[in-house]
Amino acid sequence: MTEPFEPKITAFVCNWCTYAGADLTGTSRIKYQSNVRVLRLPCTGRIDFMLLAKAFARGSDGVIVSGCHPNDCHYTSGNYHARRRWMIYRDLMDFMGIDTRRVTFSWVSAAEGARWAELVNEVTTSVRELGPYTEYKELALTGVE
Amino acid sequence: MADNFFLPQASLDTLFAALTGDGRRILAPTDRDGRTELNPVTSPGDVAKDYLQTILSAKEAAFPKVERLMSFSTGAGSVDLKDAEPSAVPTVLFGIRPCEASGFKALDAVFNWDTRDRFFNARMEALAVIGIGCTRKDDACFCTSVGGGPGSTSGSDILLTPVEGGFLAEVLTEKGKAMAALAPEAFKADPGLEKKVVEVPVAFDQPGLTKRLKDRFEDGIWVEQSLRCVGCGACAFVCPTCVCFDIVEEADAKGGHRLRTWDSCGGHMFTLHASGHNPRETQAQRWRQRVYHKFSYYPERYDMLGCVGCGKCTRACPVDMNLQEHLAEAAQA
Amino acid sequence: MDLREKSRQLLENGDVKAVIGYERGTMGARRPAFIRKAERADRLVFDEACAQNLATYLTRPEVRKLGRVAVAARPDTLRAILQLMAERQVKEENVLALAGDGTVELGTAQAIEEHLATCAKELPARDREILDRLSRMDRAQRWAFWQAELSRCVKCYACRNSCPMCYCGHCTMDCNRPQWVPVASHALGNLEYHMVRAMHLAGRCVECGDCGRACPVGIPIHLLTFNCEESVHLQFGQRAGASSKLDYALSTFRPDDKESFIR
Numbered sequence: 016m017t018e019p020f021e022p023k024i025t026a027f028v029c030n031w032c033t034y035a036g037a038d039l040t041g042t043s044r045i046k047y048q049s050n051v052r053v054l055r056l057p058c059t060g061r062i063d064f065m066l067l068a069k070a071f072a073r074g075s076d077g078v079i080v081s082g083c084h085p086n087d088c089h090y091t092s093g094n095y096h097a098r099r100r101w102m103i104y105r106d107l108m109d110f111m112g113i114d115t116r117r118v119t120f121s122w123v124s125a126a127e128g129a130r131w132a133e134l135v136n137e138v139t140t141s142v143r144e145l146g147p148y149t150e151y152k153e154l155a156l157t158g159v160e
Numbered sequence: 161m162a163d164n165f166f167l168p169q170a171s172l173d174t175l176f177a178a179l180t181g182d183g184r185r186i187l188a189p190t191d192r193d194g195r196t197e198l199n200p201v202t203s204p205g206d207v208a209k210d211y212l213q214t215i216l217s218a219k220e221a222a223f224p225k226v227e228r229l230m231s232f233s234t235g236a237g238s239v240d241l242k243d244a245e246p247s248a249v250p251t252v253l254f255g256i257r258p259c260e261a262s263g264f265k266a267l268d269a270v271f272n273w274d275t276r277d278r279f280f281n282a283r284m285e286a287l288a289v290i291g292i293g294c295t296r297k298d299d300a301c302f303c304t305s306v307g308g309g310p311g312s313t314s315g316s317d318i319l320l321t322p323v324e325g326g327f328l329a330e331v332l333t334e335k336g337k338a339m340a341a342l343a344p345e346a347f348k349a350d351p352g353l354e355k356k357v358v359e360v361p362v363a364f365d366q367p368g369l370t371k372r373l374k375d376r377f378e379d380g381i382w383v384e385q386s387l388r389c390v391g392c393g394a395c396a397f398v399c400p401t402c403v404c405f406d407i408v409e410e411a412d413a414k415g416g417h418r419l420r421t422w423d424s425c426g427g428h429m430f431t432l433h434a435s436g437h438n439p440r441e442t443q444a445q446r447w448r449q450r451v452y453h454k455f456s457y458y459p460e461r462y463d464m465l466g467c468v469g470c471g472k473c474t475r476a477c478p479v480d481m482n483l484q485e486h487l488a489e490a491a492q493a
Numbered sequence: 494m495d496l497r498e499k500s501r502q503l504l505e506n507g508d509v510k511a512v513i514g515y516e517r518g519t520m521g522a523r524r525p526a527f528i529r530k531a532e533r534a535d536r537l538v539f540d541e542a543c544a545q546n547l548a549t550y551l552t553r554p555e556v557r558k559l560g561r562v563a564v565a566a567r568p569d570t571l572r573a574i575l576q577l578m579a580e581r582q583v584k585e586e587n588v589l590a591l592a593g594d595g596t597v598e599l600g601t602a603q604a605i606e607e608h609l610a611t612c613a614k615e616l617p618a619r620d621r622e623i624l625d626r627l628s629r630m631d632r633a634q635r636w637a638f639w640q641a642e643l644s645r646c647v648k649c650y651a652c653r654n655s656c657p658m659c660y661c662g663h664c665t666m667d668c669n670r671p672q673w674v675p676v677a678s679h680a681l682g683n684l685e686y687h688m689v690r691a692m693h694l695a696g697r698c699v700e701c702g703d704c705g706r707a708c709p710v711g712i713p714i715h716l717l718t719f720n721c722e723e724s725v726h727l728q729f730g731q732r733a734g735a736s737s738k739l740d741y742a743l744s745t746f747r748p749d750d751k752e753s754f755i756r
Contacts, residue, residue, distance in 0.1 A: 064692055065673070065685070072681055073412065085748065095746035099729070102752050103695045103743065106724040107688065107717070110627070112636025121756040134756065150636065158644060158679035159419065160224040160247055195711050197645070215710055216647070225647050226677040299520045388525040390549065392651035394709040408676045421677045422647060429667055442555075478655045478707030479525050479545065480518035 022076035022142040024051040024135070027062045029093070032083035032124045039128030047132035048139040051079065058082065060093025064104040067118060071151045077117045077142035079134070084122040094122070113151075117142060162313065163337075164350040168326040171346035172204040178343035179252050184288075187221055188254040189214045198253075207255055212296060217400035217472060218253050218260045222283040223267055225397075225422050229279070229407070233415030240415075248282040252339065254290045259303045259470035261291040261315030263400030269462040270403045279420075288335045291316035292327070293357045300471025302484040304360045308468055311357035321355050328353040363484050366455070366465070369491035373456040376490065377448070385486050386447035388479045393424030395450070395473035395481065401466050404430075425449050447481075451490065496565060496595025500534040503563055509589055513550055514565035515543040525550065539565050539595040545655070546701040548573035551583050552660035566590040568612040569701035571605050572734025573657035576699050578602055579739040582660055602737035609735075617702070623713055640680065643687060645710040648678040652704035652714050653690065658697045658733075665689060687717055695721035696742030699734035728752075 028034045034055045040047065056062055059082030070078050080101070088094045101120050109115050119138050123131050167175070179186055180202055190199040191208040198214050198221070201207055228244040253261075264284065271280035294301075294310035303309055313319045317336035320327035329347060331340050340347050396402040406423040410416050423430065426447070431440045440446050454466035467483075474482045500512040511529045516536040518524035523543040527550075528534050548570045550556050564570060571590055577583040590599040592608055599605045616624075627635055653659045653666070666674055666686060674689055675682035690704075698718040705715030725742045726732050728750070733739065 065689065068685055068688060072685070092746060095748060095750070096744070098750055098752065098755065099743055099746050101755070102728050102750065103721055103724045104692060105754060107691055107695075107721055109632070110635065110720045111639050111684075111688070111717070112632050112634070114632060119756065120754060154681040154684060155679075157681075158226055158683070159417075159677070160227040193641075193711075195645075197710070226679045226682075387527040387555075388550075390651070390654040390707075392654040392707070393647075393649040394651040394707070397647040397649045398709055406676060408672070410672075410675055410677070419677050419679075424649065427650070474519055476651075476709035478651050478703075478709075480522050482519045485519070 020143060020147060022050050022139060022145075022147070023074060024077045024079060024139060024142060025070040025075040026051050026053045026079035026081065026135070027059075027066055027070075028053055028055060028079075028123075029059045029061075029082035029089075030055055030057050031089035032087060032122070033081040033131065035125035036123045036127045036131045039125065040131045041128075043128045045129060045132045047135050050139045050142075051135050058088065058090050058093035059097035060088075060090065062097060064100060067104075071113075071117075071148060072155065074152060076145070076148045077119070077138055079119045079121065079138055081121045081123045081131075081134070084124055087124060114145070114148065116145060117148060162319075162330040162332045164353070165329040165331065165340070165347035166323075166326060166350050166353060167320060167329040167347055171326070171343075171348075174346040175339075175343045176201075176203055176254075178346070179339065182250075182342050184250040184252050186252045186254050187218075189256070198256075201254075210296075212294075212298060213257055213260070213470060213472065213475075215472070215476065216398055217263065217470070218256045218289075219263060219267060219400050219402075221251055221253055221287055222264060222280055223271075223403070223405075223422075227279060227420050229418045229420055231415065231417045232411070234413070244279075244417075246279040246282040248286040250286045251283075252288050252290060255292045256289065257294055257470065258291050258310060258312040258314065258316065258319065259301075259308050259468040260400045261289050261319075262308055262312060263468045263470070264289075264315055265464060266401035266458065266462075266466050266468070267403050269458070269464065273462075288317045288339055289315060290318045290320060290336075290339070293319060293321035293355070294360075295322050295356075295358050297358045297360050298471070298475075300474035300482070300484065301360050301469065302363045302471060302487075303469035305363045305484065305487075306366055306465050306467050306469040309357070310360055311355055321357060323353050323356070328355055330355075364488040364491045366491075369487055370455050370459050372491055373452060377452070381490060382448040382451075383442075383444040385481075385489070386444045389426070389443050389447055389481055390479055391426055391428055391443050391446065392478065393422075393426050394476040394478065395483075396424035396426060397422055398472040398476040400468060400470060400472070401454070425453070451487070455487070494596050496539045496591060497534045497537050499591060499596045499598075500528055500537060500563065501531045503589070504528070504531040504534065509561050509563040510559040511556075512537070512563045512565070512591075513547045513556075514591075514595075515539060515545070515547075537565070537595075543567065544703075544706060546570050546573055546657050546699075546703045548577060548657040549655060549703070551577060551588060551657070557587075561587050561589065563589040563591050565595055566592045566599070568592075568609060568614065569699060569703075570657075571599070571609055571612075572699035573701060575602060575605055575609075575737045576658060576697060576734040576739070577660075578737035580658075580697070580741070585737070606736055614700070620702070620713070620716060620719070623716060627716075640684075642712045643683040644680060645712055646678055646683040646687070647710065648676070648682065648686065649709060651707040651709060655703045655707035656694070657701070657703070658694055658699065659690075665693070687714060690714070691717040691721050694718045696725045696729075696731075697733045698722045
């Protein structure tokens with residue numbers, strides 16, 4: 016009997032909005048799926064595109080990247096810069112055949128605790144349906160004699 | 161003395177079937193997506209037609225671009241070390257050129273210089289070479305300038321030379337005999353075939369070059385020659401004799417692996433010390449190292465050259481650093 | 494007047510310290526040539542077969558030391574020179590581009606921009622064929638395509654070292670304390686390397702294709718940077734190498750940048 020597949024989701028979130036939002040989810044006692052591992056960074060502007068790749072390389076089946084809504088960045092423009100980066104990176108991932116359905120970008124503010132729970136639930140359910148990201152996990156062992 | 165036979169073209173099927181039946185992997189030049197590269201094949205039909213050489217060299221059969229040396233895992237207060245075992249699949253290198261076949265000697269010189277490298281030796285023991293002599297060459301070829309030749313038997317266990325309707329097969333070594341014995345019906349009596357290969361003119365006086373290098377170390381010629389060099393490692397990575405490697409570890413909290421990967425003296429960090437000092441700071445010094453290692457240090461240390469004149473580096477170089485031409489220039493007074 | 498004569502004049506008059514051009518190489522190839530003495534200018538050739546982007550040499554310490562140099566420049570080379578100026582890597586007064594048949598002197602960024610306005614840019618047929626093929630593939634097929642291609646990579650860095658925009662003295666690929674991208678050329682190391690290369694050139698790639706040309710194993714890696722460039726152009730409306738005053742697309746933004754995927 017094999018265990019049903021439970022996806023590993025890595026969430027890169029900014030300190031000021033989404034992390035605080037996720038905190039609010041907890042203090043509001045909203046229950047949501049526990050598949051997500053939250054990594055807090057100062058700002059979405061700090062979320063290097065390679066962090067997403069590293070998450071997959073280390074076994075994530077899905078990735079969430081989330082920060083402050085446009086105009087709300089604690090550092091004024093970090094999220095605008097991040098948005099440009101993702102606009103390019105998402106196209107590149109798709110061109111290289113990386114499964115972009117496994118990467119979710121979102122804006123979640125410090126006041127949107129319920130929205131965070133909803134987002135995580137949605138992502139977890141859809142990645143669970145997609146199954147484990149086997150082809151990426153296999154990379155680490157391919158090409159070594 | 162070699163035993164000569166006639167191997168009809170049609171008998172290659174028999175030979176391939178016999179080798180495969182014996183549990184051997186056959187690596188041969190294939191034409192894939194417009195590129196001639198070594199790949200596992202099962203029938204002579206898979207082998208590239210009318211190729212000059214593969215892009216990368218045959219060295220990867222004994223010295224792969226990435227190989228695992230050991231693995232480790234960490235538990236509660238303990239570290240488990242596990243030696244890797246070389247995956248030495250019995251392999252036949254079919255159809256490589258005499259230049260490349262002779263290249264394994266230069267690798268052997270380093271891998272068995274002081275310590276005996278377990279991984280290299282395991283793969284070499286499992287490796288047999290059926291070379292094919294050259295009926296064609298290009299302007300990058302200069303095997304005859306470095307002691308080789310388009311029909312040279314050095315490094316091959318069996319050397320095939322194309323003749324009308326098949327090949328003249330020279331069975332050269334015990335490994336060669338063992339392969340031939342797997343398909344005795346394929347090897348017919350030699351009716352006195354003539355071994356005809358392409359002519360490769362000698363481009364420079366190699367002993368003269370090696371001698372000349374002794375007092376040319378500080379010469380401005382290395383700066384001049386390397387001006388256009390972009391400092392990549394293409395030449396070293398396609399080279400059948402370049403043996404430099406890097407050892408890296410890839411690990412996370414739970415454990416990891418120690419890997420050996422190809423490296424190149426052309427790279428700017430190759431000799432960078434931890435202190436920040438770099439004895440080969442300029443591309444000219446790195447280019448000089450490439451030439452000296454192959455034509456001065458190798459003869460001094462191992463009594464052989466670190467170059468087989470295959471010309472792969474010249475073909476691979478993005479800026480046409482033509483080795484033969486540069487050596488000819490350096491050999492002159 | 495041709496490039497040889499022009500170079501001879503420039504060197505004799507002391508207008509430039511060197512001419513970086515092309516000479517005949519092995520098997521009909523053209524290769525970069527550094528001419529520092531007027532009498533050596535006879536070696537120069539400048540024709541359709543001259544492919545390499547010589548702007549890549551302008552940021553070498555050895556070349557920077559020389560002072561003003563002339564460069565035999567195809568349109569891609571001119572774009573690279575403008576982009577290097579935009580990134581403050583090359584000073585206007587240190588470069589004289591020799592364009593057209595090699596006798597058209599372009600000594601300022603403005604002159605280069607004006608000249609470029611007359612040059613059409615076309616994607617080579619082979620690239621178009623591969624892109625067509627890729628556009629008909631689904632995601633899994635694209636993944637398989639790139640995995641097969643990248644499995645050939647040996648990390649020789651010919652692509653990086655040939656690229657006129659890859660001038661960093663300490664490339665992120667060489668950062669090993671700690672190691673960020675794997676050194677080894679296994680599947681993961683190769684994927685991450687080419688991802689990093691493409692992203693670091695996004696908005697900066699002048700689409701000369703020299704990376705792909707340099708690749709000894711023939712991976713069409715230039716299509717990765719081209720793809721990023723196309724994304725930048727379509728979404729932010731600018732192209733690298735268009736002007737010496739271009740802002741780097743990824744270090745600037747517009748509040749109304751439009752995307753459709755952020756939830």
